[in-house]
Amino acid sequence: MGLTLVARNNPLASSREQLKRLAATQACVPFGERLARAKLAPLQATGISVFQINVGKFCNQSCRHCHVDAGPERSEQMTRETAELCIKALALTDIPTVDITGGAPELNANFRWLVAQARALGRHVLDRCNLSVLLLKPQAGLTEFLARHQVEIIASLPYFRPAQTDAQRGDGVFDKSITALHMLNRLGYGMEGTGLSLNLVYNPVGAFLPPKQEAIEAQFRRELAQRHGITFNHLYTITNMPISRFLEFLLESGNYEGYMERLANAFNPSAAAGVMCRYTLSVGWEGTLYDCDFNQMLDLRLARGLPQHIRDFDATKLHSRPIVTANHCYGCTAGAGSSCGGAVT
């Protein structure tokens, strides 16, 4: 039996079930009400500077906190046809950044094509990488490909010691991650003056908020350099979203209401004003459009009346669209805020 909610026939595999659970939260007022109190409702986009493409749910890892419910047994993958629609839409715009995620995005057969096309359009490309994928034999030459195209790597590493990393990401993942980071450093990633950015992502290994980004970044920099001789550019802290497998963990461990209370008590209007959905457009593996990757996993589509699929992409209509929210959004507005690029404030 696989580790994904889908493979285990867990009711939370259904986005509807997750939304039902989120809506029934006792520990906080509905997110929309909290936004209104902060005079931020309705939340609206301010443009699109990040074109985020989720190429599918297939992954070589099954991390316990995964908001995608990704894993080796998932088969959903973006086709070349949909990838072409993404590039066609992108070409109509001057959106500067293409953020490719998954699953393990590199395992999509169209990944390298997408990267090459986006780079040919002059766009900055981010690869959300789980690191261990770089060691898979069929992926030989991947790191060199990424370096050649100057792809920025956003790599998950929840802690600088093995126990926490393996507890969240699977046995042996820490050692593989360190090996992959050495490979990237050897190519110039994370080294000053190379133009090859290597940024790490810290996710709490449990039901608590992340530390201050600059404090944990300094700690990681010191520990990874001393213990493993590894360097990197920045570390981003990302709050775990109370959805999918992390939601399952929260409910099963009896931490759900406490975690939601913690998120809601830490609601920060400044963070809410700067959330990533205000400047991101998220495209699903089937081409469906969303405000962010989390809404995508909850199947919360764009507001009615807006283009719903990448084939109908219209930058003008999407530019200042109203953002669809629910209680999981407390995850992005707590404390210093959280986005795919780390803390917001």
Next chain:
Amino acid sequence: MDTYYNPRDLGKFVDMGKGNKELWDKFMSYYSAVFAEGALTEREKALIALGVSHAVQCPYCIDAYTQACLEKGSDAEEMTEAVHVACAIRGGASLVHGVQMRNAIEKLSM
């Protein structure tokens, strides 16, 4: 079942301001200043607080500073060492009083 300690009471800590707001405000202002980043980092201060929480055996403090340590970037390994520091000092404090015992023995014995 009634107990002297209720985890939910930690959330009522602020009610202590109802008896004397001025003293409460002064305490909270001092408390915030103590835990702010200074010569010691917030993470180091949270680890000290966790150790002290065990020394004074305050369940509210243990809950609060376990969470705080995790949220400042510490892990179970560091936190366990902090508790051992508290344990060593408490144990040492008992043991060093043995000198007083020995002094008494010496005085009383032939």
